[in-house]
């Protein structure tokens with residue numbers, strides 16, 4: 001286990017980084033917004049937040065961040081949420097660049113107009129009963145590959161998955177008051 005508080009980078013090009021930072025700080029972690037390659041130095045973990053994955057990709061290109069982030073997500077414990085999960089996926093529909101750090105197939109904005117946003121309660125493999133999940137223009141995980149553990153589902157669809165030190169969910173665990181996904185992520189870092 002770590003003796004000092006872990007330092008977690010939160011990609012802050014676009015989208016929902018502040019609420020992640022608050023959740024992490026409440027759990028005793030130190031946080032750093034990641035906007036350029038040097039911000040990745042010395043991190044113990046990384047969060048890729050929700051937002052618009054296409055906009056993030058454009059901004060990454062501009063900052064020369066795509067390749068440094070691709071390397072970082074191979075070597076660091078990483079939590080992707082919503083758009084962040086799209087960035088981690090091996091296969092994205094419609095096709096767009098990604099870090100291919102997790103063998104999953106995702107379809108962007110797959111829940112259709114009526115279900116564009118939804119708040120659901122569902123069982124997960126985490127301790128402590130059902131988890132409130134906030135979905136906003138969420139991607140759907142259509143397939144999981146070898147070695148991927150499904151920790152929660154929405155109906156039949158995986159919504160929280162893990163492979164090794166990479167964790168990804170299609171909902172927004174930073175919205176709302178239940179810190180269990182962040183706590184689980186930080187626990188993975190302790191074991192890393």
Ligand SMILES: NC(=O)CC[C@H](N)C(=O)O
Nearest residue numbers: 050051052053082083137
């Ligand atoms: N809340 C979100 O992160 C939505 C993801 C967004 N629809 C995308 O395709 O990137």
